[in-house]
């Protein structure tokens with residue numbers, strides 16, 4: 696074997712290993728959302744209550760990052776260099792959002808919170824979480840590719856629509 700041939704071979708083998716590893720990492724970012732149908736009920740009521748408290752905090756977190764983005768994108772708060780951090784935070788929280796909704800954590804009859812309907816149609820609920828992650832990925836691309844203010848604002852709106860669609864069907868607001 697000539698030296699050049701050996702070097703080329705090593706180079707090609709390295710590429711063959713690196714490409715699948717990097718594309719695999721990308722897939723994982725969008726596909727690791729646990730379907731609601733795979734979750735087990737909490738051990739007891741005390742744990743159920745803590746799960747409900749936790750998921751409400753996660754929702755407050757989503758809200759704060761969303762509002763921060765709105766201030767930057769739609770109201771010109773001078774922090775455009777921080778927009779990406781907020782989108783990535785939304786994606787990080789949403790990645791695990793379904794895990795806060797195991798069976799037997801619905802609101803009590805006549806109360807407010809998460810409707811029992813979520814567990815009658817777990818796949819529809821999971822689908823909204825997945826769609827939300829996709830919209831957030833589009834928003835992230837719009838920001839990193841420095842799309843126009845209008846396009847970024849529209850991508851933010853599209854993402855927000857998933858919050859609204861989910862709430863409309865599966866949540867009763869606190870009066």
Ligand code: HEC
Pocket residue numbers: 747750751752754755757758759761807808809810820823824827855857858859861862865866867869
């Ligand atoms: C897939 C469905 C879904 C998506 C997407 C979703 N939410 Fe929620 N959200 C819920 C449900 C269900 C509740 C009620 C949870 C409970 O009370 O146990 C809730 C509750 C909330 C609450 C009240 C929390 C509290 O302290 O009681 C806020 C605020 C909130 N969501 C904001 C948002 C924002 C902002 C987004 C998007 C950026 C969002 N949510 C996306 C389903 C969703």
